[in-house]
Amino acid sequence: MPVIEINYNPLQSGAKVIGPAQNLFIHGAFVNVSIAPVPSGSVQPSAIKPTIGKALIDTGATFTCVDEDTCLTLGLNSVGIANIKHVDGISMRPRYPVQISFPDFNLPPLNLIGATSVVLNNTTPPFIALIGRDLLAHFKLTYNGPRGRIEIAY
Amino acid sequence: METNLFEEERVYYDANKERLFNESWGKVVLIKGDKEYGLYDTPESAYNAGIQLFGNVPFFIQELMELDMAANYPAHLVNFV
16 A cells, blocks of 8 residues: 655744644645646646645545635636535535646546635635545545654555 | 526426435436436546536536535634635
């Protein structure tokens, strides 16, 4: 079973160096992802430049979601509606077909037909996706707190 | 953000949900306007069928499972992200 270990380099925060475990606590566990349209007869993957950015591994998220601006930049068409809970109650968000690739890992691209769109463009660091339990269900995920890292086996 | 997207499709789906659940639990239905365009085994096959039928335009895909409850995004909810 291949295992991916994601370590966190200490970040500078003012005069203090943030250690890997604190970094994981403050910023969460994230991976680099590339988001593109799902290849199909009328959508040629080479015709559209994928969006590359960071995705937060979010075990609390029911489904994987992608930043709304990213979906609009890629010119995606919606394939459904998702109800999501937030502070003001429940609202409807469009769902988009996306292909998620992991440039740093030897994983095949994953086609996700109903990724929910949410507004993530004001996050620090800027995330373009939240990896939810619908994708995490395919992996064995270990959170190694003292080492400040996560391990993903598949 | 509230959206009026798929208003017609959602009306059709809600009106036919009970029948679809009873007859085709676990399948994926493809709807455009107030018409059904088949039942599929996976969302990907429904998506490919939609692209073939309508081209690269919005169409409605719904898995026939009891997943209509609101999805949780606690990190998003507490402004972690």
